[in-house]
Amino acid sequence: MPQTDQDVPPGDHRPVVGSFRFWFAGERWEWSDEVARMHGYEPGSVSPTTELLLSHKHPDDRAHVQDVLDYALHSGESFSSRHRFLDTQGVIHNVIVVADRMFDESGAVVGTSGYYIDVTDTLAEERQEVLDETLPELFEARAVIEQAKGVLMRIYRIDADQAFRILRWRSQETNVKLRTLAARLMAELHTLPPAPPAVQSRFDHLLLTVHERIPEEGSDAQVSPTSATGQS
The missing domain is CATH 3.30.450.20 (PAS domain)
Known part of the structure; x- marks a missing residue:
C-alpha cells in the first residue's frame, strides 16, 4: 500500500x-x-x-x-x-x-x-525544491530520465514536473534507482500496442510492474541508459 x-x-x-x-x-x-x-x-x-x-x-x-x-x-x-x-x-x-x-x-x-x-499543482517553489535536491545526483542519467518523463507527459498529458514526481514515486515505492527504472521503462516501450484505448491500459500495467523485471544490483543483466535508448 x-x-x-x-x-x-x-x-x-x-x-x-x-x-x-x-x-x-x-x-x-x-x-x-x-x-x-x-x-x-x-x-x-x-x-x-x-x-x-x-x-x-x-x-x-x-x-x-x-x-x-x-x-x-x-x-x-x-x-x-x-x-x-x-x-x-x-x-x-x-x-x-x-x-x-x-x-x-x-x-x-x-x-x-x-x-x-x-497531481494537483503545489507551490512552484516546492516543486523546484524537489528538483534541486534530486537532479544533481542524477546528472549522468539525465537523458534517459528525460525520455521517460516525455513518455509520461505524452501518455497522461501532464507537465514535466508532474512526470518527474510520478517517476520518483515509483522509484521510492519499489526501492529501485530512478535511472534504472527509467531505463527499463524505455526499454520495454516496444511491447505497447499501437492504438488507444489499449495503449494507456498497457502502459499503466508497465508502469506498475516494470520494477519486477529489473535484475538485482550487481547482476550482469543490469539495464543501462544506452541499451534502453538503442544507442551503441
Whole structure:
C-alpha cells in the first residue's frame, strides 16, 4: 500500500497517492484511507460506489469518466483516466488513475485495481525544491530520465514536473534507482500496442510492474541508459 501523509518525511513533496479496487460484478469499490481523504471523507465514514465517485467528478470530466468505466465493464480492461474531481469542500483535484486488471484463481478478469495519483499543482517553489535536491545526483542519467518523463507527459498529458514526481514515486515505492527504472521503462516501450484505448491500459500495467523485471544490483543483466535508448 502507498505511504500515508504521516509516513512522508518533511520536505518530501511526492504526489499524494492512494489505492483502489473495482470489481466488475456488482460494480463494487474499495478505496484506501488516502483516496477517502482526497475526496474529503474520514476513512470508513462512507462506502464508495460508482454513483458517489461520479458525483464528485468535475462536471466537464464526468461524461469522460463514465465512458471509461463503461468501456472497462464491457471490455474487461482496466480503468485508467486523467480527470478532475471536487472534494467535499469544493476543492478541485487533478488526478491520474493508474490501474491494472485483477484476475481470479481461474485467470478470469474480475476487475481492476491500482492507484489514484493526485497531481494537483503545489507551490512552484516546492516543486523546484524537489528538483534541486534530486537532479544533481542524477546528472549522468539525465537523458534517459528525460525520455521517460516525455513518455509520461505524452501518455497522461501532464507537465514535466508532474512526470518527474510520478517517476520518483515509483522509484521510492519499489526501492529501485530512478535511472534504472527509467531505463527499463524505455526499454520495454516496444511491447505497447499501437492504438488507444489499449495503449494507456498497457502502459499503466508497465508502469506498475516494470520494477519486477529489473535484475538485482550487481547482476550482469543490469539495464543501462544506452541499451534502453538503442544507442551503441
